[in-house]
Amino acid sequence: MVMNIKNSRESVNSCSHCNLKKVCFPHGLSADELSTFENSVDKTVKIQKKEKLFSRGDPLTSVYAIKAGSIKTYLSTSKGQSQVLGFHMPGDLLGFDGFADDRHTSNAVAMEDTILCELPMSNFENLCEILPGLRKVMMQQVGGEINRHHSLVLTLGQMQTEERLATFLLRLSCYYQVRGFSCTQFNLPMPRHDLANFLGMAPETLSRMFAKLEKQKVVSIKRREVNILDMDGLLGLSHEICTHAEV
Amino acid sequence: MVMNIKNSRESVNSCSHCNLKKVCFPHGLSADELSTFENSVDKTVKIQKKEKLFSRGDPLTSVYAIKAGSIKTYLSTSKGQSQVLGFHMPGDLLGFDGFADDRHTSNAVAMEDTILCELPMSNFENLCEILPGLRKVMMQQVGGEINRHHSLVLTLGQMQTEERLATFLLRLSCYYQVRGFSCTQFNLPMPRHDLANFLGMAPETLSRMFAKLEKQKVVSIKRREVNILDMDGLLGLSHEICTHAEV
DNA sequence: CGAGATGTTGATGGGCCTCAATAGTCGTGG
DNA sequence: CCACGACTATTGAGGCCCATCAACATCTCG
Numbered sequence: 001m002v003m004n005i006k007n008s009r010e011s012v013n014s015c016s017h018c019n020l021k022k023v024c025f026p027h028g029l030s031a032d033e034l035s036t037f038e039n040s041v042d043k044t045v046k047i048q049k050k051e052k053l054f055s056r057g058d059p060l061t062s063v064y065a066i067k068a069g070s071i072k073t074y075l076s077t078s079k080g081q082s083q084v085l086g087f088h089m090p091g092d093l094l095g096f097d098g099f100a101d102d103r104h105t106s107n108a109v110a111m112e113d114t115i116l117c118e119l120p121m122s123n124f125e126n127l128c129e130i131l132p133g134l135r136k137v138m139m140q141q142v143g144g145e146i147n148r149h150h151s152l153v154l155t156l157g158q159m160q161t162e163e164r165l166a167t168f169l170l171r172l173s174c175y176y177q178v179r180g181f182s183c184t185q186f187n188l189p190m191p192r193h194d195l196a197n198f199l200g201m202a203p204e205t206l207s208r209m210f211a212k213l214e215k216q217k218v219v220s221i222k223r224r225e226v227n228i229l230d231m232d233g234l235l236g237l238s239h240e241i242c243t244h245a246e247v
Numbered sequence: 248m249v250m251n252i253k254n255s256r257e258s259v260n261s262c263s264h265c266n267l268k269k270v271c272f273p274h275g276l277s278a279d280e281l282s283t284f285e286n287s288v289d290k291t292v293k294i295q296k297k298e299k300l301f302s303r304g305d306p307l308t309s310v311y312a313i314k315a316g317s318i319k320t321y322l323s324t325s326k327g328q329s330q331v332l333g334f335h336m337p338g339d340l341l342g343f344d345g346f347a348d349d350r351h352t353s354n355a356v357a358m359e360d361t362i363l364c365e366l367p368m369s370n371f372e373n374l375c376e377i378l379p380g381l382r383k384v385m386m387q388q389v390g391g392e393i394n395r396h397h398s399l400v401l402t403l404g405q406m407q408t409e410e411r412l413a414t415f416l417l418r419l420s421c422y423y424q425v426r427g428f429s430c431t432q433f434n435l436p437m438p439r440h441d442l443a444n445f446l447g448m449a450p451e452t453l454s455r456m457f458a459k460l461e462k463q464k465v466v467s468i469k470r471r472e473v474n475i476l477d478m479d480g481l482l483g484l485s486h487e488i489c490t491h492a493e494v
Numbered sequence: 495c496g497a498g499a500t501g502t503t504g505a506t507g508g509g510c511c512t513c514a515a516t517a518g519t520c521g522t523g524g
Numbered sequence: 525c526c527a528c529g530a531c532t533a534t535t536g537a538g539g540c541c542c543a544t545c546a547a548c549a550t551c552t553c554g
Contacts, residue, residue: 077486099390143346149396156403157447200404239324
């Protein structure tokens with residue numbers, strides 16, 4: 001829950017002028033709907049690196065859209081283990097984990113200084129009442145989240161470590177491409193530790209797999225700078241989801 | 248897409264008399280809302296064992312509630328592998344995978360002869376317009392699906408095979424308890440092959456883990472009949488999700 | 495009854511985790 | 525501006541968990 005001393009809130013510049021409008025809430029809203037909508041998203045939240053946005057058990061007060069920065073969500077177990085559930089970047093929506101019983105079930109922490117647009121749940125429910133387009137957008141966003149989870153389950157359940165890494169790099173590449181950035185050169189927003197955890201492997205294994213990909217001249221890596229040298233090669237290492245075939 | 252010769256449809260008895268109303272769509276709807284709702288769910292679908300309900304790529308035509316039987320959803324890859332995404336039983340809702348772009352992204356097949364209640368998307372969207380309670384229910388259902396995925400990702404990403412099986416058995420136990428059945432004695436609705444795939448392990452490994460649990464006198468297994476002998480022991484083998492701890 | 499599907503058990507090897515040491519990078523303060 | 529310590533990442537050695545292959549047992553159903 002956002003109540004920390006370091007937080008600050010301020011008036012938000014409108015969605016209609018936001019450069020993320022094509023991947024965020026507004027996507028698919030009519031002009032009229034959008035103007036109604038953006039009057040309800042009246043503030044932004046700033047949190048610093050390593051500061052929590054919400055924790056498991058917190059009441060669901062708002063859904064958030066990331067405007068700048070990056071957020072990691074994760075679960076912790078009673079045996080001291082953790083699982084990173086996702087890395088969330090500008091344009092991504094956060095808070096669906098609290099829909100089931102109005103409490104968050106996962107934790108969200110900033111990987112760097114981050115700015116978010118906050119949409120309080122009360123406003124959200126009212127808007128869903130009057131904006132058919134927003135209901136559609138929400139269904140799409142939630143469906144996208146479910147599809148990403150499906151893909152992650154496939155990755156963790158069936159792939160070897162090299163394939164997992166290749167799949168991840170391809171997904172990140174697409175992510176940047178959709179947002180108008182280079183799909184072959186980009187920076188990893190997360191440390192090795194978190195990425196290894198997300199991909200269900202030891203950090204040492206991740207490091208070895210990066211080295212292996214470099215040796216195959218598929219990518220070059222320098223700390224967090226990624227350069228995809230052979231996109232087809234990377235695709236060959238990954239698994240594409242396809243239609244057909246029984247289990 | 249449901250278009251097979253074997254299908255049959257018929258008028259459905261009302262939701263208000265359905266013994267699954269506490270875990271299905273109607274949960275949380277007012278009496279008025281429920282009567283409006285059940286007039287729109289005007290048919291059931293019957294499919295036979297091994298018959299598909301929908302496939303990846305099919306247009307999203309309806310969402311379904313399982314009335315009797317069981318459904319397995321899964322993904323297939325271009326390299327011939329598959330990943331079971333979930334086993335769905337009476338009261339469960341199906342079809343959220345198509346919300347992102349109005350096409351299913353996973354496959355759904357009946358594990359046994361199955362009866363479903365069908366809610367066409369056009370009706371669904373109209374109902375969301377006029378029934379605030381339905382919007383709330385949908386958010387809860389979708390949130391529940393997301394939480395289950397999170398839990399599955401944790402299981403696949405962090406746990407050893409024995410822990411995965413223990414976690415699965417506990418979840419199934421809870422599932423039956425909520426529906427009024429015994430939480431210590433029940434039948435596995437799926438073959439070893441599918442369960443092993445779902446849990447990201449080889450069928451042989453699953454078999455060995457069952458044997459290991461039996462040796463510890465935590466459960467007894469005979470084909471698909473499960474008998475939990477030591478619930479606390481099973482809990483000890485599993486991992487509970489908890490609040491606190493950084494990654 | 496027989497054939498195919500389903501499940502169990504054993505032997506073996508490999509992928510990946512663990513432990514440990516080293517190298518490189520970042521941030522803070524003198 | 526540079527030095528220091530803490531953090532982050534890489535690399536190697538050894539061993540364990542689990543996948544694979546194979547044989548067998550049991551069940552299901554035409």
